[in-house]
Amino acid sequence: MVQAADRFDLDSLTPLHWFGIALALSSALVHLVLGVGFLPHPMGVAFLLATGGFLGAIYLLAVGYRRRLLYLTGIPYVGVQIVLWYAFNRPAGLADVPAVHFLDKIVQAALIVVLVVLYRREA
Template sequence: MADPAADLERESLTPTHWAAIGLAAVTAVVHLALGLSFLPHWMGGAFLVATAGFLLGIWLVLADRRRRLVYLVGIPFTGAQIVLWYVVNEPSGLADLTVAGAVDKVAQTLLLVALVTLLVSEDDDP
C-alpha cells in the first residue's frame, strides 16, 4: 500500500504556508463540529462541504498541486465563509459571538491575509 505521506512535498513550504495550513485546519475543525451538530438540517451539509473545501486546500498545498490556483480559489472561498456567517447570524455586537464563531472568524481573517501573502509572494518568484 502506498504511503500518503510520500506524496507530500514539505521542503518548499514556508512559515506562511504552515500558518495558512494551521489556520485552514482550525476552520475545518470548527466547520466539522458545527456540521455534525446541525445534521440533518441542510446547514449541517453546508458546513461539511466547507470542511471538505478547507481540507482539500490543505492537501493540495501539502502535495504541491496547483498552489497558486489554491490561493486564488481559497481567497473568495474563505471570504464567502465570513460574509455568509454575517448574513446568517446578523451579529449586532461582540456579545452575539460564540467562542467557536470568534475562533473561526479570526482564523479565517488571518487565513485570508496568509493566502494573499502567498499569492503575492509567488508572483515575485522567477
C-alpha cells in the same frame, strides 16, 4: 511503484504555509463540529462540505498542486464564508457573537491575509 510519501512536497513549505495550514485546520475543525451538530439539517451538510473544502485545499497544497491558483481561489472561498456567516447570524454587536464564532472569523481573516501574502510572494 509510487509511495504515498513521494506524492507530498512538504520540503517546499515555508513557516507561513504551515501557519496557513494550522489556520485552515482550525476552521475545518469548527465546521466539522458544527456540521455534525446540525445534521440532518441542510446546514449540517453545508458545514461538512466546508470542512471538506479546507481539508482538500490542505491536501492540494501538500502535494504541490497549482499552489498559486489554490491561494487565489482560497481567498474568496474563505471570504464568502465570513459574509455568509454574517448574513445568517446578523449579530447586533460583539456581545451577540459566541466566542467560538468570533475566534473562527479571526482565524479565517488571518487565513485570507496568509493566502494574499503567499499569492504575492509567488508572483
